[in-house]
Protein backbone atom coordinates (compact mmCIF):
# COMPACT_ATOMS: atom_id res chain seq x y z
CA UNK A 1 0.00 0.00 0.00
CA UNK A 2 1.20 3.53 -0.74
CA UNK A 3 -0.09 6.82 0.57
CA UNK A 4 0.16 10.30 -0.89
CA UNK A 5 -1.11 12.01 2.29
CA UNK A 6 -4.62 12.34 0.96
CA UNK A 7 -5.34 8.82 -0.38
CA UNK A 8 -4.32 5.31 0.66
CA UNK A 9 -3.59 3.42 -2.54
CA UNK A 10 -3.36 -0.35 -2.93
CA UNK A 11 -2.74 -1.45 -6.50
CA UNK A 12 -3.69 -4.74 -8.11
CA UNK A 13 -0.79 -7.11 -8.73
CA UNK A 14 -1.90 -7.68 -12.34
CA UNK A 15 -4.58 -6.12 -14.50
CA UNK A 16 -7.70 -7.96 -15.74
CA UNK A 17 -8.08 -5.71 -18.77
CA UNK A 18 -6.94 -8.40 -21.23
CA UNK A 19 -10.08 -10.40 -20.34
CA UNK A 20 -12.39 -7.67 -21.60
CA UNK A 21 -13.27 -6.83 -25.21
CA UNK A 22 -13.14 -3.04 -25.08
CA UNK A 23 -14.50 -2.87 -28.63
CA UNK A 24 -17.71 -4.51 -27.46
CA UNK A 25 -17.90 -4.14 -23.69
CA UNK A 26 -21.70 -4.15 -23.21
CA UNK A 27 -22.98 -1.69 -20.60
CA UNK A 28 -22.00 -1.85 -16.94
CA UNK A 29 -21.08 -5.51 -16.88
CA UNK A 30 -17.32 -5.52 -16.28
CA UNK A 31 -15.48 -3.34 -13.80
CA UNK A 32 -11.99 -1.97 -14.03
CA UNK A 33 -9.13 -2.95 -11.72
CA UNK A 34 -9.53 -0.33 -9.00
CA UNK A 35 -12.26 1.37 -7.00
CA UNK A 36 -12.41 4.15 -4.48
CA UNK A 37 -14.00 3.82 -1.06
CA UNK A 38 -14.40 6.46 1.64
CA UNK A 39 -16.04 5.95 5.03
CA UNK A 40 -18.10 8.53 6.86
CA UNK A 41 -18.17 8.04 10.61
CA UNK A 42 -17.99 10.12 13.77
CA UNK A 43 -19.31 13.12 11.86
CA UNK A 44 -16.69 13.21 9.11
CA UNK A 45 -15.45 11.70 5.90
CA UNK A 46 -12.30 9.67 6.53
CA UNK A 47 -9.21 9.27 4.37
CA UNK A 48 -10.13 7.85 0.92
CA UNK A 49 -8.77 4.50 -0.18
CA UNK A 50 -8.15 3.29 -3.70
CA UNK A 51 -8.01 -0.48 -3.79
CA UNK A 52 -8.59 -3.45 -6.08
CA UNK A 53 -12.19 -3.67 -7.27
CA UNK A 54 -13.98 -6.33 -5.31
CA UNK A 55 -17.01 -7.30 -3.31
CA UNK A 56 -17.93 -5.60 -0.07
CA UNK A 57 -19.36 -7.46 2.87
CA UNK A 58 -22.40 -5.84 4.47
CA UNK A 59 -24.93 -6.84 7.09
CA UNK A 60 -28.42 -7.70 5.79
CA UNK A 61 -29.61 -5.02 8.22
CA UNK A 62 -27.77 -2.29 6.28
CA UNK A 63 -30.32 0.50 6.18
CA UNK A 64 -29.63 1.48 2.54
CA UNK A 65 -30.88 -1.94 1.48
CA UNK A 66 -34.20 -1.30 3.19
CA UNK A 67 -34.87 2.43 2.95
CA UNK A 68 -32.84 3.56 -0.06
CA UNK A 69 -30.96 6.48 1.46
CA UNK A 70 -28.49 6.61 -1.41
CA UNK A 71 -27.47 8.85 -4.30
CA UNK A 72 -25.30 8.40 -7.36
CA UNK A 73 -23.78 10.05 -10.40
CA UNK A 74 -23.06 8.93 -13.94
CA UNK A 75 -20.29 10.33 -16.10
CA UNK A 76 -17.80 9.16 -18.69
CA UNK A 77 -14.07 9.21 -19.44
CA UNK A 78 -13.21 9.69 -23.13
CA UNK A 79 -10.05 8.54 -24.87
CA UNK A 80 -8.39 11.58 -26.47
CA UNK A 81 -4.91 10.22 -27.29
CA UNK A 82 -2.37 7.83 -25.84
CA UNK A 83 -1.47 10.35 -23.13
CA UNK A 84 -4.83 11.93 -22.43
CA UNK A 85 -8.24 10.92 -21.16
CA UNK A 86 -10.95 13.59 -21.01
CA UNK A 87 -13.63 14.18 -18.41
CA UNK A 88 -16.70 16.20 -19.38
CA UNK A 89 -17.80 18.86 -16.87
CA UNK A 90 -17.00 16.73 -13.80
CA UNK A 91 -17.57 19.66 -11.46
CA UNK A 92 -21.22 19.69 -12.59
CA UNK A 93 -21.61 16.06 -11.55
CA UNK A 94 -20.09 16.94 -8.20
CA UNK A 95 -22.47 19.87 -7.74
CA UNK A 96 -25.45 17.66 -8.58
CA UNK A 97 -24.20 14.96 -6.20
CA UNK A 98 -24.04 17.56 -3.42
CA UNK A 99 -27.62 18.67 -4.17
CA UNK A 100 -28.81 15.05 -4.25
CA UNK A 101 -26.99 14.40 -0.95
CA UNK A 102 -28.70 17.38 0.66
CA UNK A 103 -32.15 16.20 -0.39
CA UNK A 104 -31.45 12.72 0.97
CA UNK A 105 -29.86 13.91 4.27
CA UNK A 106 -26.43 12.58 3.27
CA UNK A 107 -23.26 14.49 4.24
CA UNK A 108 -21.78 15.92 1.02
CA UNK A 109 -18.55 14.60 -0.41
CA UNK A 110 -15.93 17.30 -1.08
CA UNK A 111 -15.08 18.32 -4.64
CA UNK A 112 -11.41 17.45 -3.96
CA UNK A 113 -12.20 13.85 -3.07
CA UNK A 114 -14.65 13.54 -5.96
CA UNK A 115 -12.41 14.99 -8.69
CA UNK A 116 -9.07 13.76 -7.32
CA UNK A 117 -10.56 10.32 -6.70
CA UNK A 118 -11.75 10.06 -10.31
CA UNK A 119 -8.45 11.42 -11.62
CA UNK A 120 -6.40 8.91 -9.64
CA UNK A 121 -8.65 6.04 -10.70
CA UNK A 122 -8.40 7.03 -14.38
CA UNK A 123 -4.63 7.33 -14.18
CA UNK A 124 -4.41 3.85 -12.65
CA UNK A 125 -6.95 2.24 -14.98
CA UNK A 126 -6.41 4.22 -18.18
CA UNK A 127 -5.95 1.06 -20.25
CA UNK A 128 -9.62 0.38 -19.50
CA UNK A 129 -10.72 3.47 -21.42
CA UNK A 130 -11.89 2.12 -24.78
CA UNK A 131 -10.40 3.66 -27.90
CA UNK A 132 -13.12 2.63 -30.31
CA UNK A 133 -15.34 5.54 -31.32
CA UNK A 134 -18.48 5.69 -29.20
CA UNK A 135 -17.11 3.49 -26.42
CA UNK A 136 -16.08 5.06 -23.12
CA UNK A 137 -15.26 4.30 -19.52
CA UNK A 138 -18.42 4.97 -17.51
CA UNK A 139 -17.77 6.38 -14.04
CA UNK A 140 -20.23 5.64 -11.26
CA UNK A 141 -19.72 7.58 -8.03
CA UNK A 142 -22.29 6.77 -5.34
CA UNK A 143 -22.97 7.30 -1.66
CA UNK A 144 -25.07 5.08 0.55
CA UNK A 145 -26.18 4.96 4.16
CA UNK A 146 -24.21 2.41 6.13
CA UNK A 147 -25.82 2.09 9.55
CA UNK A 148 -26.34 -1.60 10.37
CA UNK A 149 -29.82 -0.88 11.69
CA UNK A 150 -33.34 -1.53 10.45
CA UNK A 151 -34.78 1.87 11.19
CA UNK A 152 -36.26 4.41 8.81
CA UNK A 153 -34.17 7.32 10.02
CA UNK A 154 -31.16 9.30 8.88
CA UNK A 155 -28.03 7.18 9.09
CA UNK A 156 -24.94 8.17 11.08
CA UNK A 157 -22.51 6.34 8.81
CA UNK A 158 -22.06 6.34 5.01
CA UNK A 159 -19.77 5.04 2.31
CA UNK A 160 -18.76 6.83 -0.86
CA UNK A 161 -17.58 4.63 -3.72
CA UNK A 162 -16.41 5.22 -7.26
CA UNK A 163 -16.37 2.30 -9.66
CA UNK A 164 -15.73 2.41 -13.41
CA UNK A 165 -16.89 0.20 -16.25
CA UNK A 166 -16.13 0.20 -19.99
CA UNK A 167 -19.32 0.77 -21.99
CA UNK A 168 -20.58 0.81 -25.54
CA UNK A 169 -23.53 2.83 -26.77
CA UNK A 170 -26.69 2.73 -24.67
CA UNK A 171 -29.14 2.68 -27.56
CA UNK A 172 -28.06 1.49 -30.97
CA UNK A 173 -31.19 2.63 -32.78
CA UNK A 174 -33.78 5.40 -32.46
CA UNK A 175 -36.05 4.97 -29.42
CA UNK A 176 -39.78 4.44 -29.21
CA UNK A 177 -41.46 6.28 -26.34
CA UNK A 178 -44.89 6.01 -24.82
CA UNK A 179 -46.58 8.17 -22.21
CA UNK A 180 -48.42 6.73 -19.23
CA UNK A 181 -51.75 8.03 -17.94
CA UNK A 182 -51.52 5.79 -14.92
CA UNK A 183 -48.01 6.08 -13.50
CA UNK A 184 -45.75 8.98 -12.62
CA UNK A 185 -42.01 9.20 -12.06
CA UNK A 186 -41.88 12.09 -9.61
CA UNK A 187 -44.19 14.49 -7.81
CA UNK A 188 -43.74 18.14 -6.93
CA UNK A 189 -42.06 18.26 -3.54
CA UNK A 190 -40.65 14.77 -4.03
CA UNK A 191 -37.16 13.67 -5.06
CA UNK A 192 -37.37 13.79 -8.86
CA UNK A 193 -34.53 16.32 -9.15
CA UNK A 194 -32.20 14.13 -7.04
CA UNK A 195 -30.26 11.26 -8.55
CA UNK A 196 -31.43 8.80 -5.96
CA UNK A 197 -32.04 5.06 -6.20
CA UNK A 198 -35.78 5.10 -5.50
CA UNK A 199 -36.57 7.18 -8.59
CA UNK A 200 -35.20 4.41 -10.76
CA UNK A 201 -36.82 1.60 -8.77
CA UNK A 202 -40.19 3.35 -9.04
CA UNK A 203 -39.91 3.57 -12.81
CA UNK A 204 -39.12 -0.10 -13.44
CA UNK A 205 -42.67 -1.41 -13.41
CA UNK A 206 -44.09 1.20 -15.81
CA UNK A 207 -41.00 0.75 -18.04
CA UNK A 208 -41.60 -3.00 -18.08
CA UNK A 209 -45.23 -2.45 -19.11
CA UNK A 210 -44.08 -0.08 -21.86
CA UNK A 211 -41.57 -2.67 -23.09
CA UNK A 212 -44.25 -5.34 -23.23
CA UNK A 213 -46.14 -3.01 -25.57
CA UNK A 214 -43.07 -2.63 -27.81
CA UNK A 215 -41.66 0.67 -26.51
CA UNK A 216 -38.16 1.35 -25.21
CA UNK A 217 -38.97 3.88 -22.53
CA UNK A 218 -41.73 5.88 -20.88
CA UNK A 219 -42.00 9.56 -21.73
CA UNK A 220 -42.99 10.78 -18.29
CA UNK A 221 -45.76 13.31 -17.81
CA UNK A 222 -46.39 15.38 -14.67
CA UNK A 223 -47.88 13.45 -11.78
CA UNK A 224 -50.86 15.77 -11.11
CA UNK A 225 -52.57 16.12 -14.46
CA UNK A 226 -50.62 13.73 -16.72
CA UNK A 227 -50.53 16.62 -19.12
CA UNK A 228 -47.08 18.24 -19.10
CA UNK A 229 -44.04 16.52 -20.59
CA UNK A 230 -41.20 15.87 -18.11
CA UNK A 231 -38.38 13.55 -19.22
CA UNK A 232 -37.45 9.98 -20.15
CA UNK A 233 -36.10 7.36 -17.71
CA UNK A 234 -32.43 8.10 -18.31
CA UNK A 235 -32.54 11.20 -20.49
CA UNK A 236 -33.98 14.68 -20.73
CA UNK A 237 -36.21 15.28 -23.72
CA UNK A 238 -35.94 17.89 -26.49
CA UNK A 239 -38.24 18.77 -29.38
CA UNK A 240 -37.65 20.95 -32.41
CA UNK A 241 -41.00 22.64 -33.02
CA UNK A 242 -41.22 25.10 -35.88
CA UNK A 243 -37.47 25.67 -35.76
CA UNK A 244 -37.38 26.27 -31.99
CA UNK A 245 -35.56 23.87 -29.66
CA UNK A 246 -37.99 23.25 -26.81
CA UNK A 247 -37.39 21.32 -23.59
CA UNK A 248 -39.41 21.13 -20.38
CA UNK A 249 -38.27 23.65 -17.79
CA UNK A 250 -36.65 22.37 -14.60
CA UNK A 251 -39.53 22.19 -12.20
CA UNK A 252 -38.11 20.13 -9.34
CA UNK A 253 -39.49 16.88 -10.72
CA UNK A 254 -36.94 16.50 -13.53
CA UNK A 255 -33.29 15.56 -13.24
CA UNK A 256 -31.19 18.59 -14.25
CA UNK A 257 -29.10 16.81 -16.85
CA UNK A 258 -25.59 17.94 -17.64
CA UNK A 259 -26.08 16.97 -21.28
CA UNK A 260 -29.34 18.99 -21.23
CA UNK A 261 -27.50 22.08 -19.96
CA UNK A 262 -24.76 21.56 -22.57
CA UNK A 263 -27.28 21.18 -25.42
CA UNK A 264 -29.00 24.42 -24.38
CA UNK A 265 -25.72 26.31 -24.10
CA UNK A 266 -24.45 25.05 -27.44
CA UNK A 267 -27.73 25.72 -29.27
CA UNK A 268 -27.87 29.28 -27.89
CA UNK A 269 -24.24 29.77 -28.89
CA UNK A 270 -25.20 28.80 -32.45
CA UNK A 271 -28.05 31.29 -32.40
CA UNK A 272 -30.74 28.62 -32.45
CA UNK A 273 -33.90 29.74 -30.64
CA UNK A 274 -34.21 27.74 -27.39
CA UNK A 275 -37.15 27.65 -25.00
CA UNK A 276 -37.18 25.96 -21.59
CA UNK A 277 -40.86 25.95 -20.78
CA UNK A 278 -43.87 23.94 -19.75
CA UNK A 279 -45.03 21.91 -22.70
CA UNK A 280 -48.10 19.72 -22.90
CA UNK A 281 -48.13 16.33 -24.56
CA UNK A 282 -51.15 17.54 -26.56
CA UNK A 283 -49.00 20.30 -28.04
CA UNK A 284 -46.35 17.74 -29.02
CA UNK A 285 -48.92 15.43 -30.62
CA UNK A 286 -50.57 18.34 -32.40
CA UNK A 287 -47.22 19.56 -33.73
CA UNK A 288 -46.61 15.99 -34.89
CA UNK A 289 -49.96 15.94 -36.68
CA UNK A 290 -49.64 19.36 -38.34
CA UNK A 291 -46.06 18.85 -39.48
CA UNK A 292 -44.34 21.40 -37.22
CA UNK A 293 -42.61 18.83 -35.01
CA UNK A 294 -39.31 18.54 -36.85
CA UNK A 295 -37.38 16.35 -34.42
CA UNK A 296 -37.39 14.81 -30.96
CA UNK A 297 -34.38 13.48 -29.11
CA UNK A 298 -33.26 12.47 -25.65
CA UNK A 299 -30.11 13.89 -24.06
CA UNK A 300 -28.07 12.18 -21.37
CA UNK A 301 -24.57 11.00 -20.50
CA UNK A 302 -25.27 7.35 -21.30
CA UNK A 303 -27.28 7.93 -24.47
CA UNK A 304 -25.60 11.22 -25.57
CA UNK A 305 -28.20 12.44 -28.14
CA UNK A 306 -30.67 9.63 -28.75
CA UNK A 307 -33.05 10.14 -31.66
CA UNK A 308 -36.72 9.40 -31.07
CA UNK A 309 -38.46 7.26 -33.65
CA UNK A 310 -41.95 7.28 -32.18
CA UNK A 311 -43.97 9.03 -29.49
CA UNK A 312 -47.12 7.23 -28.51
CA UNK A 313 -49.82 8.92 -26.46
CA UNK A 314 -53.42 8.05 -25.80
CA UNK A 315 -53.81 5.74 -28.80
CA UNK A 316 -52.04 8.08 -31.25
CA UNK A 317 -48.47 7.98 -32.52
CA UNK A 318 -46.12 10.53 -33.98
CA UNK A 319 -43.35 8.95 -36.05
CA UNK A 320 -40.11 10.34 -37.41
CA UNK A 321 -38.66 8.89 -40.56
CA UNK A 322 -35.02 9.75 -39.97
CA UNK A 323 -32.86 6.66 -40.11
CA UNK A 324 -30.75 8.18 -37.37
CA UNK A 325 -30.89 11.68 -35.90
CA UNK A 326 -32.56 14.72 -37.40
CA UNK A 327 -30.28 17.60 -38.46
CA UNK A 328 -30.39 19.51 -35.15
CA UNK A 329 -29.87 16.39 -33.02
CA UNK A 330 -27.08 15.24 -35.34
CA UNK A 331 -25.27 18.57 -35.19
CA UNK A 332 -25.51 18.65 -31.39
CA UNK A 333 -24.39 15.04 -31.14
CA UNK A 334 -21.37 15.60 -33.38
CA UNK A 335 -20.27 18.78 -31.66
CA UNK A 336 -20.68 17.42 -28.12
CA UNK A 337 -18.91 14.13 -28.88
CA UNK A 338 -16.12 15.91 -30.78
CA UNK A 339 -15.52 18.14 -27.75
CA UNK A 340 -15.65 15.13 -25.41
CA UNK A 341 -13.16 13.18 -27.52
CA UNK A 342 -10.83 16.16 -27.93
CA UNK A 343 -11.46 16.41 -31.67
CA UNK A 344 -13.00 19.87 -31.60
CA UNK A 345 -12.17 23.08 -29.82
CA UNK A 346 -13.65 23.40 -26.36
CA UNK A 347 -14.99 26.97 -26.36
CA UNK A 348 -16.75 26.66 -23.01
CA UNK A 349 -14.00 24.97 -20.98
CA UNK A 350 -16.06 21.80 -20.56
CA UNK A 351 -13.14 19.40 -20.70
CA UNK A 352 -10.87 18.37 -17.83
CA UNK A 353 -8.00 16.49 -19.47
CA UNK A 354 -6.17 13.84 -17.43
CA UNK A 355 -2.55 13.10 -18.35
CA UNK A 356 -2.34 9.37 -17.91
CA UNK A 357 1.38 8.86 -18.39
CA UNK A 358 2.69 11.34 -15.86
Ligand SMILES: Cc1ncc(COP(=O)(O)O)c(C=O)c1O
Pocket residue numbers: 074231232233234235236255256257258259260299300301302
Ligand atom coordinates in the same frame (compact mmCIF):
# COMPACT_ATOMS: atom_id res chain seq x y z
C1 LIG B 1 -33.74 10.48 -14.99
C2 LIG B 1 -32.63 11.05 -15.78
N1 LIG B 1 -32.86 12.16 -16.50
C3 LIG B 1 -31.88 12.74 -17.23
C4 LIG B 1 -30.61 12.21 -17.26
C5 LIG B 1 -29.53 12.90 -18.05
O1 LIG B 1 -28.59 13.51 -17.18
P1 LIG B 1 -27.08 13.71 -17.62
O2 LIG B 1 -27.10 14.46 -18.90
O3 LIG B 1 -26.45 14.49 -16.52
O4 LIG B 1 -26.50 12.36 -17.78
C6 LIG B 1 -30.33 11.04 -16.55
C7 LIG B 1 -28.99 10.44 -16.58
O5 LIG B 1 -28.24 10.61 -15.67
C8 LIG B 1 -31.36 10.45 -15.77
O6 LIG B 1 -31.13 9.34 -15.06
